[in-house]
Amino acid sequence: MPRPPSAMRRQILGSALRLFAEHGFKGTSLHDIAVEARCSKASLLYHFAGKDAILTELLTPPAESLSAMVGELSVLEGGRAVEPAVTGYVGLAMRFHLEVKIIFAELPDMLGHPVLAVIPRAVDQLAAALAGRSEEPGARVRAQMVIGGVAVTVAADVDVEPDTMRAELVQGALRTLGHQTG
Amino acid sequence: MPRPPSAMRRQILGSALRLFAEHGFKGTSLHDIAVEARCSKASLLYHFAGKDAILTELLTPPAESLSAMVGELSVLEGGRAVEPAVTGYVGLAMRFHLEVKIIFAELPDMLGHPVLAVIPRAVDQLAAALAGRSEEPGARVRAQMVIGGVAVTVAADVDVEPDTMRAELVQGALRTLGHQTG
DNA sequence: ACCGTAGCTGACCGATCGGTCAGGTCTGAC
DNA sequence: GTCAGACCTGACCGATCGGTCAGCTACGGT
Numbered sequence A, B: 001m002p003r004p005p006s007a008m009r010r011q012i013l014g015s016a017l018r019l020f021a022e023h024g025f026k027g028t029s030l031h032d033i034a035v036e037a038r039c040s041k042a043s044l045l046y047h048f049a050g051k052d053a054i055l056t057e058l059l060t061p062p063a064e065s066l067s068a069m070v071g072e073l074s075v076l077e078g079g080r081a082v083e084p085a086v087t088g089y090v091g092l093a094m095r096f097h098l099e100v101k102i103i104f105a106e107l108p109d110m111l112g113h114p115v116l117a118v119i120p121r122a123v124d125q126l127a128a129a130l131a132g133r134s135e136e137p138g139a140r141v142r143a144q145m146v147i148g149g150v151a152v153t154v155a156a157d158v159d160v161e162p163d164t165m166r167a168e169l170v171q172g173a174l175r176t177l178g179h180q181t182g
Numbered sequence C: 001a002c003c004g005t006a007g008c009t010g011a012c013c014g015a016t017c018g019g020t021c022a023g024g025t026c027t028g029a030c
Numbered sequence D: 001g002t003c004a005g006a007c008c009t010g011a012c013c014g015a016t017c018g019g020t021c022a023g024c025t026a027c028g029g030t
Helices: A007-023 A030-036 A041-047 A051-074 A078-095 A097-109 A114-130 A137-155 A162-177 B007-023 B030-037 B041-047 B051-074 B078-095 B097-109 B114-130 B137-155 B162-177
Strands: none
Touching: A007 A030, A007 A041, A007 A051, A007 A097, A030 A041, A051 A078, A051 A097, A051 A114, A078 A097, A078 A114, A078 A137, A078 A162, A097 A114, A097 A137, A097 B097, A114 A137, A137 A162, A137 B137, A137 B162, A162 B137, A162 B162, B007 B030, B007 B041, B007 B051, B007 B097, B030 B041, B051 B078, B051 B097, B051 B114, B078 B097, B078 B114, B078 B137, B078 B162, B097 B114, B097 B137, B114 B137, B137 B162
């Protein structure tokens, strides 16, 4: 649906991503974005149907990547899905760390947006994979701990080398789950 | 500083806590709180100096509890602080789970409030205790994972018995940290 | 009976929000 | 030269925000 990208359009998206991640969606006004992107507020609304449309376009790539990943996970049987789920989720979270920050800060009531509505369902499926498809309460709690722990750690500005961060996140998550590395 | 409590005052605080946790601070208007508390918007501002004052009064108890806890932790030497830090943090997070939700969703830029400004510093000290006072990057990442994982799990509405939840959070956190239970 | 005051309210205010609109500017095709 | 359309803007709009204010009611002390 998006038009062929222009320079201004890309600049608006970049400014909005930074501001949404720093101050939240509701905490960022169209005026703020316009100032950061060095254009007028009216120009924003020439390129995008509205504030929601900007958010939707920003969160569509991570949402689709997440959905695709849980799709691949779904063909794996119980325990075999745990390690790919961990490495896949850590990778996505690091790649889209600013988007993760937006999602975890503002998701509570911004369902209703069609694109964002799929995120909670995908996260549920991810949690199921992390729990090794177990319904046991402890497994579900541990899976939730991994999802939250990775997201918060990636969103925080911890001053650590990306490679170190990724390795520690994966190992920490596997230990949290009590998963024996084969 | 607060006046002697009245029934209306307590009802306003309860309504605000629920609404802030569900829709966020910026996502909740004084009108919303007034409707939920069955009073007028002007009555809110008779009991409280402003919207910020309501938030401050809600978050003061958890902030003070957290500061007190990290104070007690500070007298313990390195490794001995880890287990008390975990059990203490899990206990606080479960007791103030709605406040935790508010803090993690809206803290980014609401520093400036004097009461809230102490929270990030206390969290940093908590992270240091969880990391066993180690400066090693991996230890810091793991500590951050525990802080985020516990907070997000407690804030999510996972349908699990509180006792199970607490035990799993403590065990999961200790496993994440790679801490050998003695 | 009188009064002070705590509790509460409807009406109103300026600021800011997201969004609209008519019109200006620039550029490439013909 | 001129026309079409993409790009951009200042001015403006209604709605909603947090907050103010004058005044009403109810009640305990004297």
